[in-house]
Amino acid sequence: KKHAAAAKALEHFTKSPVEVGGEAPTWRLLSNEEEQAYKEAVQQRLNERKRRKDGKEQSGQHHTESAPQEAGVVVAFQGAGPDAERSSFYDLCGRHGDVAFVDFSRNESSGYVRFRRHEDAVRAVESLNAASE
16 A cells, blocks of 8 residues: 555656746757757857957957757747746756756746757657656
8 A cells, every 4th residue: 555655646746747937838859940040049149249248349250169069959948937947947957968058038938958968858858748748
């Protein structure tokens, strides 16, 4: 009896929706095209910040080279609750692999998690979506 109750409690815990900020977001791995567009947009934002910081106005002058990144590592999420914080995504996704960066702003319901390895991104999407079914 004791083991059956513990097993049932564990099953409920592992099958319960994963909430972030009071809501259960949906998760998906970006396609190669979406991931490339996302990475280009991030690079543009970084270049713009650098131009502003340096006080330079000429575009194209500061192309920042970044280290090559593995493909298939960016996970998009939609439906985070109003109390969600970036650290919550680091903690939650870090259980499934090595998180490189979380692109999320407070009071937004969507964002991105970049893993260091494709396998970790796939495992996170599968696990997080399974928990929400």
